[in-house]
Amino acid sequence: MTIPFNRPFVVGKEFEYIQQAIAQSWLSGNGTFTKRCQTDLAARIGCDRALLTHSCTAALEMAAILAEIQPGDEVIMPSYTFVSTANAFVLRGGVPVFVDIRPETLNIDETLIEAAITPRTKAIVPVHYAGVGCEMNAILAIAQQHNLLVIEDAAQGFMASYQNRPLGSMGHLATLSFHETKNVISGEGGALLINDPRLTARAEIIWEKGTNRSQFFRGQVDKYTWVDIGSSYLPSEINAAFLWAQLEFAETITQTRLTLWQQYHQALADLENVGKLRRPRIPSDRQHNAHMYYILLSDLETRTALIQYLQQQGINSVFHYIPLHSAPAGKKFSRTSGELYYTDYLSERLLRLPLFPALTDLQVEQVINAIDQFFHS
Numbered sequence: 001m002t003i004p005f006n007r008p009f010v011v012g013k014e015f016e017y018i019q020q021a022i023a024q025s026w027l028s029g030n031g032t033f034t035k036r037c038q039t040d041l042a043a044r045i046g047c048d049r050a051l052l053t054h055s056c057t058a059a060l061e062m063a064a065i066l067a068e069i070q071p072g073d074e075v076i077m078p079s080y081t082f083v084s085t086a087n088a089f090v091l092r093g094g095v096p097v098f099v100d101i102r103p104e105t106l107n108i109d110e111t112l113i114e115a116a117i118t119p120r121t122k123a124i125v126p127v128h129y130a131g132v133g134c135e136m137n138a139i140l141a142i143a144q145q146h147n148l149l150v151i152e153d154a155a156q157g158f159m160a161s162y163q164n165r166p167l168g169s170m171g172h173l174a175t176l177s178f179h180e181t182k183n184v185i186s187g188e189g190g191a192l193l194i195n196d197p198r199l200t201a202r203a204e205i206i207w208e209k210g211t212n213r214s215q216f217f218r219g220q221v222d223k224y225t226w227v228d229i230g231s232s233y234l235p236s237e238i239n240a241a242f243l244w245a246q247l248e249f250a251e252t253i254t255q256t257r258l259t260l261w262q263q264y265h266q267a268l269a270d271l272e273n274v275g276k277l278r279r280p281r282i283p284s285d286r287q288h289n290a291h292m293y294y295i296l297l298s299d300l301e302t303r304t305a306l307i308q309y310l311q312q313q314g315i316n317s318v319f320h321y322i323p324l325h326s327a328p329a330g331k332k333f334s335r336t337s338g339e340l341y342y343t344d345y346l347s348e349r350l351l352r353l354p355l356f357p358a359l360t361d362l363q364v365e366q367v368i369n370a371i372d373q374f375f376h377s
């Protein structure tokens with residue numbers, strides 16, 4: 001028997017809603033299921049507007065257009081993130097400027113941001129790693145002082161909060177992912193959240209291929225036409241119908257994951273106490289969403305050996321990001337600000353354990369026992 005790292009979770013009503021979409025004879029984007037999802041997301045997060053996209057990558061690209069990134073403009077972000085965080089800005093000619101992460105959360109170290117700001121800086125992109133919020137008060141204050149946009153990469157942060165404010169509600173713009181590896185899914189999928197109402201009208205235009213089709217649908221203009229740059233960022237109604245089933249169960253999905261997360265956390269306390277590993281740290285002013293359970297090991301060799309050992313027991317565990325500054329495209333398109341000590345140090349030591357709603361208590365125990373055995377043999 002093997003325990004996969006992830007198994008996409010299906011709540012059960014996805015088929016029914018897809019059938020309804022088919023019965024309505026509207027399969028392209030921006031139909032009733034899209035609108036339902038968008039209304040629900042905007043209400044949950046409290047943003048001015050939520051626009052579904054076919055991925056978080058697409059939402060980040062929209063954010064880069066809305067931020068009016070010009071060639072040479074700089075965008076401050078962590079190197080310890082997914083490629084799309086950086087690529088979205090590089091596509092507009094922007095230059096990602098990487099700063100180090102905090103050792104407790106692996107989120108951008110807000111105390112290093114000011115030193116990275118130059119006259120070319122346009123935006124800060126905090127990435128809420130593992131669904132644990134970044135130090136948003138400090139980040140928002142720096143952004144305001146230097147007149148910068150804040151774009152939250154909340155790909156992993158749906159249903160989590162920082163000081164009771166939902167992740168995705170604090171930046172001028174924010175992005176979500178519904179990729180099958182995330183908590184709430186639609187296969188491929190995402191959303192752009194617009195918190196600054198000044199950006200909403202243009203966001204709708206960019207979303208609809210650079211046309212004012214959304215205004216036309218609302219009867220605000222009598223014909224629609226090409227008014228700006230844009231692309232095809234809408235998901236089909238089939239994807240939106242699938243997502244709607246998941247959004248209805250978002251609380252249950254999150255609760256189930258949190259229970260499993262807590263099981264790992266309690267059982268691994270002893271190994272942390274004897275210095276074999278470090279467990280995740282959740283600052284007391286934020287609620288996470290159990291997107292990930294990771295452990296930090298003492299060195300790369302131990303991690304490699306543990307991955308192998310778990311694999312022999314039929315357990316699939318995986319490491320995470322290769323820091324972007326050390327990747328070939330990262331070297332070509334971006335620069336670093338200061339030393340990225342914790343980025344390099346922690347990325348080599350982090351190991352993610354299986355975590356998905358269908359994981360059983362017994363399977364969690366098996367994983368924990370296997371880790372115990374590894375350290376005691």
Ligand SMILES: *Cc1c(COP(=O)(O)O)cnc(C)c1O
Binds near residue numbers: 056057153155177178
């Ligand atoms: C998953 C992820 C993305 C990309 O999401 P897609 O929906 O697959 O495009 C971007 N940023 C972060 C931090 C992610 O975890």
